[in-house]
Amino acid sequence: MTTAVMDAPQQETSPATSVHEKSVREMIAAARKAPAGPFGAWVLSLATGLLMWAAFTPLDWGPLGWVCLIPLLQLVRIPRPTGWMYTVLALNGTLFALATLQWMRLGDATMYPAWMALSVYVGLYFPAFVFLSRAAVHRFDIPILIATPVVWVGLEFLRAHLMTGFAWYYLAHSQHGWVTLIQICDLFGTYGLSFLLVMANTALAGLVPVRWLQALRLFPDHQPPTRGMLAAPFTRRLAAVTIPCLLLVASLVYGAVRRSQVEFEAGPRMALIQGNYPATVKSDPKEWADIYRTHMYLTGASIEHQPDVIVWPETMFRYPLLLADPEMTDAQLRAVSPFIPPERWRENDVEETVFDLAEQCNAALILGIDAHVTNPDRYAHYNSALLVEPGTGVRARYDKLHRVPFGEYIPLRESLPFLQKFTPYGDQFGLAAGEKIHVFNVESWRMVPLICYEDTVPHLVRNMVARTRDDDGRSVDCLVNLTNDGWFHGSSELDQHLITAAFRCVETRTPMVRAVNTGISAFIDGDGVVREPDVFVDGDALLEPEKSGPPRNGIRDPESGSYHRQLNAVLVSDVALDPRESLYVVWGDWFAAVCLAACLGILLLTPVSMYRARTSRG
Incomplete structure (x- = not known):
């Protein structure tokens, strides 16, 4: 009997099977990726x-x-x-x-x-x-x-x-x-x-x-990790x-x-006046008289300690300084600045007031003030620091160079006017930027003013110190920061602002004094150390003794170690002059x-x- 051996038929791959296998391979490849x-x-x-x-x-x-x-x-x-x-x-x-x-x-x-x-x-x-x-x-x-x-x-x-x-x-x-x-x-x-x-x-x-x-x-x-993968x-x-x-x-x-x-030498004796006003209050003209009286009272409390220089915080001299080209007519003044009456431009009551104040104190004043300046071509509003000396009057004015976006000016406001809504200010809001660095010369001391957050900008402060050396190559003696931290209600912003400012002192080997509305006012040496002042006057204990409780005796709470804030105060001390040079000032930010x-x-x-x-x- 013959047995037939038949070959098994070969299976043909159908197109559907081929597509399926291809899709599986693609899925595997995708999973691997x-x-x-x-x-x-x-x-x-x-x-x-x-x-x-x-x-x-x-x-x-x-x-x-x-x-x-x-x-x-x-x-x-x-x-x-x-x-x-x-x-x-x-x-x-x-x-x-x-x-x-x-x-x-x-x-x-x-x-x-x-x-x-x-x-x-x-x-x-x-x-x-x-x-x-x-x-x-x-x-x-x-x-x-x-x-x-x-x-x-x-x-x-x-x-x-x-x-x-x-x-x-x-x-x-x-x-x-x-x-x-x-x-x-x-x-x-x-x-x-x-x-x-x-x-x-x-x-x-x-x-x-x-x-x-x-x-x-x-x-x-x-792809589990293997030896040497990292x-x-x-x-x-x-x-x-x-x-x-x-x-x-x-x-x-x-x-x-x-x-x-270094052994720090005693420099100018300075008094820092610290008011305690929320930033929203300073914009109300009805509050200006009270702000002025408080700062005058605190200034008076500093005089017995014989300061050479008295510093008020940023914009805390609330009455604006108006400076106009004397040749401008009333019509020109109205055209350039329609919101200020022409007769106000011709008054000089602010210059007379600050001169009398310097005479009474027998000390130089550095005041934070709003300056409005106009000429036939332009009106400008500046955030300024004013140097006033007894016997002389207004000696110099520094206009803030580094403005804060949305806080002091609105970027692209002309192109994107809706950005105005993101600020708490009216349509006339906007500060002009200053044009140059100024040195305030008081007797033999040379000081560079900084306003608001300028003390947090490393390259700005470094350039200020580098470009203000005298003819003998000597650096300025002191940085003077005028600040208003009243926006932030005693929050951690005050501490961080102070910390950041202290690094400017180390970088430039230049001491700094800070007069800050609501605090934290301070004397900082060239090592970045915040120094306890020689004199600390609790202004609240003077102004409202029945409400303030026991007077505070220093810038820190002795129990918590934290800085006092949101109080009226006077700090008086000698600035610790630092003769050391800084390579950062010489080299700049090359690194x-x-x-x-x-x-x-x-x-x-x-x-x-x-x-x-x-x-x-x-």
Whole structure:
């Protein structure tokens, strides 16, 4: 019997099966390309935001400045960005800024949009930092220990200049209480200390175990971490910690030496007059007489302590100074400034009043005042400081150079008039910018006035000090800051403003006095130390003894250690003159500028690198 062996029929692949297999392959390929989910980015960026917030005022836990970036830096370490990583970074950066800048909303209800807009802007520096750092490390093989501090400092420098600048809450500011350490700011500015802090954070971030990152789901499921995935071995990463440690030791040695090099000499004896008026009150002409009487009373209380100079805060001499070209006719005055009667321009009652005040005090006065100046071509309203001397009268006027957007002028108001709604001011609002730096000469002392937030702008103060040397190359003796912090109702803004101002003193090796409406008025020496004044007069105890309770005897609460604020007060002391020179004043911002140039180079070259990578794969 013959058995037939038949071959099994070959199966033909149908078009439907081919399409199915292709779709499966595409799904597998897509899955292999899919990034990790955004969970880890949320956790890490929230952690950094919380730690940074705690490092600054009001908590002011300065040691956190050495570790606050460790969570964020894990997003630089990992080989691939997570899903939605940069969006998450922007959102959490904005949350950090909203919490940190919450004091902005206290000024006026109309400031809420400005608070939110500034918070979004500041929040964008989180994703910018991570993006540029990742590009430097993963595309251009720059060591992370160098890349991250360079990028951070470059972005801080950019923030100090972009859109008139916002040089607040630099990482270095968290170290204001470590006086020996902050002395390095006279070399590279505050940026040098920020560089050191970011380098230390980066070195410590490298010690975080990979399994912790895996627990945070920072790696795709199909690409579990392998040995060596995060670059250098642990021993090398541990050794990297020694670099910031050595730099920290060198910085402390430098700081100790610099502080030992000086014995401060007594300079002019100055009295700082501190009123206590909410900023909204000063705009009401009905309140001007009360504001004037209070400041006169406090000024009188200072005279027995024989000051050489008496300083009133920003715009606290409420009666405006009107200066017009004497050749202008009434018709011209009406045409240029229709809201001021022509006869007011011809009066000189303010000049006479301040001259009489200087005569009564037998001391020079530096007064914060509104100055209105007109000529046939232009009317201008300035935020000014006025120098008045007995026997002479008005000697000099400084008009504020650096204006605050939305606080003192409205950018693009002519093109975008709706922006007016984002300020608490009327249609006539808008301050003109001053044109030059002024030196106030009082006897043999030379002083540079600063108004409002000008003491927070590093390059502005540095340029003022550098450009006002006398013929012998001698720097000015003192910076005089006139400020009105009455917008912020005793919030952490007052502390942060003072902290930021103190860094200007270290950078320029120039002492500063600050007369601040509502506080915190202060004498700051060239080491950035806020000094207890020789005399502290509790003005509330003088003006309303039945309401004030026991008089306060110093600038700080002895129990909490916090500064007194929202009170009337007089501070009198000798300015601590500082003969030391500052290399930062000589060199300028070259260090931070180089860091910013590196950031721009990374930004420009990254698309080129991405294009080359795609073409090489294709």
